[in-house]
Amino acid sequence: GENVEQHPSTLSVQEGDSAVIKCTYSDSASNYFPWYKQELGKGPQLIIDIRSNVGEKKDQRIAVTLNKTAKHFSLHITETQPEDSAVYFCAARVGSQGNLIFGKGTKLSVKP
Amino acid sequence: NAGVMQNPRHLVRRRGQEARLRCSPMKGHSHVYWYRQLPEEGLKFMVYLQKENIIDESGMPKERFSAEFPKEGPSILRIQQVVRGDSAAYFCASSPWTGNQETQYFGPGTRLLVL
Numbered sequence: 112g113e114n115v116e117q118h119p120s121t122l123s124v125q126e127g128d129s130a131v132i133k134c135t136y137s138d139s140a141s142n143y144f145p146w147y148k149q150e151l152g153k154g155p156q157l158i159i160d161i162r163s164n165v166g167e168k169k170d171q172r173i174a175v176t177l178n179k180t181a182k183h184f185s186l187h188i189t190e191t192q193p194e195d196s197a198v199y200f201c202a203a204r205v206g207s208q209g210n211l212i213f214g215k216g217t218k219l220s221v222k223p
Numbered sequence: 224n225a226g227v228m229q230n231p232r233h234l235v236r237r238r239g240q241e242a243r244l245r246c247s248p249m250k251g252h253s254h255v256y257w258y259r260q261l262p263e264e265g266l267k268f269m270v271y272l273q274k275e276n277i278i279d280e281s282g283m284p285k286e287r288f289s290a291e292f293p294k295e296g297p298s299i300l301r302i303q304q305v306v307r308g309d310s311a312a313y314f315c316a317s318s319p320w321t322g323n324q325e326t327q328y329f330g331p332g333t334r335l336l337v338l
Contacts, residue, residue, distance in 0.1 A: 117265075145326065154227075154314055154329040155266070200265055209279060209318075210256060210268035211327060 113138040113205045117214025125222055130191050132217045134201035135183040143204040144184045145211065146175060150197045158199075159186070191221045225250065227317050227330035235336045236305050244300040244333045248317030255298040256327060257283075257290060260312040269313075272298060305337045 114137040124130050134144075142163040147155035161168045161175045161184065168175050172191075177184040188195055198218050202211040228247040236242050248255050253274050258266040268282040272292035283290065287305075292298040302309055312334045316327035 143325075147329070154229075154331045157326060157328065160326060209254065209271040209325075210282065211266075212268070213258075213265035215265045216263075 113141060113203055113212045115201060115203050115212050115214045117201050117217060119217060120215065121218045121220070123220045123222065124191050126191060126193060128191055130186075130188045130195070130219055130221075132186045132199055132201070132219075133183060134185070134203075134214050135181075136203045136212075137182070138203070138205050139179075139182065141182075141203040141205050144175070144177060145202050145204075146186050147200045147202065148197045149200060149216075155200060188219075191219075193221050193223050195219060196221045227252075227315055227328055229313075229315050229330035229333050231333060232331060233334050233336070235338065237338050238306055239304050242302040242305050242309070242335055242337075244302075244313050244315075244335070246298040246300070246315030246317075246330060248298070248315075249319075249328055252317035252319045252328075254278075254318045254325075255292050256316045256318075257298075257300050258314045258316065260314060260332075262311075266314060269300070302335075305335075307337050310335055310337045 117134045145160035148158045149155045161177050172189045174187040198216045200216045201214045255272045257269040260266045270283045270290045271279040287303045289301045312332045314332045316329045318325045318327050
């Protein structure tokens with residue numbers, strides 16, 4: 112079945128710097144790749160997603176890129192702010208199945 | 224439009240008791256997913272339901288765990304005879320339609336602690 116690997120597990124950046132989180136997936140049939148932000152004690156919040164027919168998507172300071180050939184996708188956060196500090200999860204969905212396969216998460220710390 | 228609602232937010236049970244977790248999907252959503260999250264880990268899929276139907280329960284333990292999504296009312300995840308290893312955060316997500324590409328919206332979760 113599908114497997115999603117996420118790196119790094121922790122990331123610390125200075126306020127204003129950029130942060131990049133990378134994920135790889137194993138099943139070439141995966142066609143949907145969301146990113147979630149989870150703050151302490153809360154549920155995951157969708158921040159951006161990308162579908163397999165698109166190579167890049169941007170929403171203000173957040174962008175996601177997808178390389179289908181290499182089977183990896185990345186989250187880019189520019190001009191980081193302390194409120195960006197949270198755990199970020201990537202996920203992949205295979206074909207017509209409903210469930211998402213999640214990476215293990217990246218704990219992002221943005222230092223003021 | 225209210226988001227996905229889950230209750231209770233926190234649940235404490237002693238070993239051997241039953242735990243019932245409830246999930247009300249977003250208005251207009253007819254698909255519900257349950258995931259479990261252990262500390263410091265990602266979310267693991269448990270079960271996918273539509274109204275009155277279990278679509279995929281491949282991630283759910285065969286014993287003690289059951290789920291339903293009745294025609295009326297919330298989806299229920301039921302854990303019988305809880306053990307300490309069941310302690311985790313349980314998240315529900317909902318989506319408006321099924322197909323090749325859909326977005327899942329998560330609730331705040333129920334944190335289960337088994338003493």
